[in-house]
Amino acid sequence: MKQTLHKFQRLQDQTGLAYVLVIAMLLGTIFAAEFLVMYLLPFIVGNKSVFVANLLDAALLSLVSAPFVWLLVAMPLRKAALSEKNRGDAILRSVADGVMIFDKEGVIRTFNSVSEKMFGYTEAEVVGQQFSFLVKPEGTGWDQDDFLPLPSGPRGGSERICYETLGWRRGEDPFPIELSISRTRLDGQPVFIGIARDITERKQADAALRRSEERFRSIFEHAVAGMNTMDSQGRLVQVNDAFCRFLGYSGDELQGVAIEDLTHPEDRAETCEALRDAAAGLRQVFNGEKRYLHKDGSTVWGHISRAWVFDDEGRQTYSIGLVQDITERKRASEELDYLTHHDPLTLLPNRRLLNDRMVHALARAKRSGNQLALLHLDLDRFKVINDSLGLECGDQVLREMGSRLNSMIRTADTVARLGGDEFVVLLEEDCDVQKAAIVAQKILAEIAAPLSAGGQTLVLTASLGISFYPSDGGTLEELLKSAEKAMYRAKEEGRNTYRFYTAGMNARSRELLLLEGGLRQALDQDEFIVYYQPQFDLLSGALVGSEALLRWQHPQLGMISPLDFIPMAEETGLIVAIGNWVLKSACLQNQLWQERAGRPLQVAVNMSARQFRHADLLQDVVAALQESGLSPDLLELEITESILMADVEQAIEVMRQLTVQGIHFAIDDFGTGYSSLNYLRRFPISNLKIDRSFVQDVTTDPNAAAIAQSIVMLAHNLNLQVVAEGVETAEQADFLRSVGCNLVQGFFFGRPASAVEFERLYFK
Numbered sequence: 001m002k003q004t005l006h007k008f009q010r011l012q013d014q015t016g017l018a019y020v021l022v023i024a025m026l027l028g029t030i031f032a033a034e035f036l037v038m039y040l041l042p043f044i045v046g047n048k049s050v051f052v053a054n055l056l057d058a059a060l061l062s063l064v065s066a067p068f069v070w071l072l073v074a075m076p077l078r079k080a081a082l083s084e085k086n087r088g089d090a091i092l093r094s095v096a097d098g099v100m101i102f103d104k105e106g107v108i109r110t111f112n113s114v115s116e117k118m119f120g121y122t123e124a125e126v127v128g129q130q131f132s133f134l135v136k137p138e139g140t141g142w143d144q145d146d147f148l149p150l151p152s153g154p155r156g157g158s159e160r161i162c163y164e165t166l167g168w169r170r171g172e173d174p175f176p177i178e179l180s181i182s183r184t185r186l187d188g189q190p191v192f193i194g195i196a197r198d199i200t201e202r203k204q205a206d207a208a209l210r211r212s213e214e215r216f217r218s219i220f221e222h223a224v225a226g227m228n229t230m231d232s233q234g235r236l237v238q239v240n241d242a243f244c245r246f247l248g249y250s251g252d253e254l255q256g257v258a259i260e261d262l263t264h265p266e267d268r269a270e271t272c273e274a275l276r277d278a279a280a281g282l283r284q285v286f287n288g289e290k291r292y293l294h295k296d297g298s299t300v301w302g303h304i305s306r307a308w309v310f311d312d313e314g315r316q317t318y319s320i321g322l323v324q325d326i327t328e329r330k331r332a333s334e335e336l337d338y339l340t341h342h343d344p345l346t347l348l349p350n351r352r353l354l355n356d357r358m359v360h361a362l363a364r365a366k367r368s369g370n371q372l373a374l375l376h377l378d379l380d381r382f383k384v385i386n387d388s389l390g391l392e393c394g395d396q397v398l399r400e401m402g403s404r405l406n407s408m409i410r411t412a413d414t415v416a417r418l419g420g421d422e423f424v425v426l427l428e429e430d431c432d433v434q435k436a437a438i439v440a441q442k443i444l445a446e447i448a449a450p451l452s453a454g455g456q457t458l459v460l461t462a463s464l465g466i467s468f469y470p471s472d473g474g475t476l477e478e479l480l481k482s483a484e485k486a487m488y489r490a491k492e493e494g495r496n497t498y499r500f501y502t503a504g505m506n507a508r509s510r511e512l513l514l515l516e517g518g519l520r521q522a523l524d525q526d527e528f529i530v531y532y533q534p535q536f537d538l539l540s541g542a543l544v545g546s547e548a549l550l551r552w553q554h555p556q557l558g559m560i561s562p563l564d565f566i567p568m569a570e571e572t573g574l575i576v577a578i579g580n581w582v583l584k585s586a587c588l589q590n591q592l593w594q595e596r597a598g599r600p601l602q603v604a605v606n607m608s609a610r611q612f613r614h615a616d617l618l619q620d621v622v623a624a625l626q627e628s629g630l631s632p633d634l635l636e637l638e639i640t641e642s643i644l645m646a647d648v649e650q651a652i653e654v655m656r657q658l659t660v661q662g663i664h665f666a667i668d669d670f671g672t673g674y675s676s677l678n679y680l681r682r683f684p685i686s687n688l689k690i691d692r693s694f695v696q697d698v699t700t701d702p703n704a705a706a707i708a709q710s711i712v713m714l715a716h717n718l719n720l721q722v723v724a725e726g727v728e729t730a731e732q733a734d735f736l737r738s739v740g741c742n743l744v745q746g747f748f749f750g751r752p753a754s755a756v757e758f759e760r761l762y763f764k
């Protein structure tokens, strides 16, 4: 471009004049030479007419040769010059920028059409003017002295400087231009080529962007709501003061912190999911409420609106979030929610919350097939307290009763106050007559404990009615009605008692009451007996030991099954004493039988959950072994899967302490509970007992057979022995033998029998 302009300049300056002069000189020279020859010739020859004739010839020859000279020399030169000039013109026209050429005095020599448009002057008006006529340097860093001494580059190349400065358009205000000036040489003279670009639009766009950024920064910094920006990894980049105040940190402390670490643990999963979705391009915005962790450890609530920004390739670049502090609103709404669902006097759930819980409890019970129990409690003669001691004292009594009831129930259960002196207890865990009766008795005992109110010591009683889902109703209303009727019956029948809605249940409850009362007496008066059921080796048929099974020889009710009293003993805690008694009896008896049998015999003793978890278990077992003299390896403790799985680590530790003594363990009723195979590997056990329910069906149900066979295989793979319990037929025994079961126990081989009977049958 620079070279073209250079040539163009030379041509423009010289072509017209130079080529005309060349032609004129050529013609003139020819003419002058001829004239000289023709002029001198007559003097030499002395003839004037020859001179004239020769002069005319010379003129003619010049005229004739002129077109040839024109055609052969001048025309090509002129054409070349013009085409170069046209090319230069075309280039100048096609350049999108304004081009100006000026000399070292700053005088403009060339001005292209873009410059004309840009500055509003024609070339004719500008050429000859000072460059500063168009470009105003004031306040723009422009100074003619900066570029006039600009040296030309090495080997005729040029140096260049660029400015952003102001141009003057005819009759208008200055406008911003980007000006690039280079110094070069044309015809040996230093000249400057200025290329100007109107940057008004760019400047306006820059200014608009700057204004918008300033506006944003101002909004960001002064916003009442918290604002932040995060990088694509979910780390804070910018935070405003409101966000800092919201979380109690300074801006520096929050810089680079992952938002996940500031989020309440319960809301982290949702936050991380939103970040992951945004990173995968699946989410552009997030709106929602969540909890943050304040620097002081408290929880604060924020309503967030976050938007992610993506680049042209769809990659997430950053996100901007607006966080409104809604902690107060949340607290107020929680408070309101609490007040709508609780009784203001006792702070217990009210009818509304009871209804909500009941809906869920009923749904769960329907799914699991469990029973629910609803206890309706009414304080006896509460009106007397209100009338005689005043309402204030009455309120105090109600508060105390509410608190007593609340402290008695399990977390899964609900105590609600319906109003007045009426309370309701909802027992959610699979509840039967026996469990409900136990809870009712405890409640009555708790209510009857003396209390101080109105400066007096009072003793109150209550009447309770109990209904069951599904037998006594399918909804809260129906169950409440049934329980209320039962409660009125309790009032009619003397108060300070409970009644079931279903008459049959009352009879059963009385029976259970009798049982409970009798349990202690049974221990004191030796009414318990241990029966023994033999266990045989399935291959050899040899007696290998027995399982100790408890019986209660009740003086009035006769022989009572452990199924009827062990749950009650477990509830009341009496099972620990009873279980110890069984353990001692079984060890003593088995030690006696070692001598009779003349070979080692094992005895298996059942452990209840409470007994197994009792702190004195190790001590009690060791004492039973020491007192009896029985070798520890002849004692096997049977524990169900559910007991083990209730607290696996504790179970493993207890078993470890006992196995160190040499005692063995068997898992009872295997296959009916939920034992994890992984835990099974960790429990120090010797035997698996296949539950009776599978054994009984092995010959009729292929699934039961498959389960029994799988248990045998599993046990053998874990190096355990298998005992099949409840074998009632020869076919069942044959099947068990065929799948490799080791030991058997069941009516087919021998029913549980007293020690005397056992001896008679097996030690002949």
Ligand SMILES: Nc1nc2c(ncn2[C@@H]2O[C@H](COP(=O)(O)O[C@H]3[C@@H](O)[C@H](n4cnc5c(=O)[nH]c(N)nc54)O[C@@H]3COP(=O)(O)O)[C@@H](O)[C@H]2O)c(=O)[nH]1
Residues within 6 Å of the ligand: 533, 547, 548, 549, 550, 551, 561, 562, 563, 566, 579, 582, 606, 607, 608, 668, 669, 692, 725, 726, 727, 728, 745, 746, 747, 748, 752
């Ligand atoms: N914590 C304690 N639990 C004990 C104790 N003594 C017994 N029990 C548990 O009570 C449940 C019922 O026991 P029981 O009525 O004695 O029934 C046992 C057997 O009589 C019965 N059985 C044995 N063979 C057969 C048979 O062929 N058919 C059939 N229908 N029943 C049979 O099985 C019961 C033995 O079960 P298990 O203990 O699972 O081996 C029972 O759960 C006892 O565990 C005690 O002292 N403490």
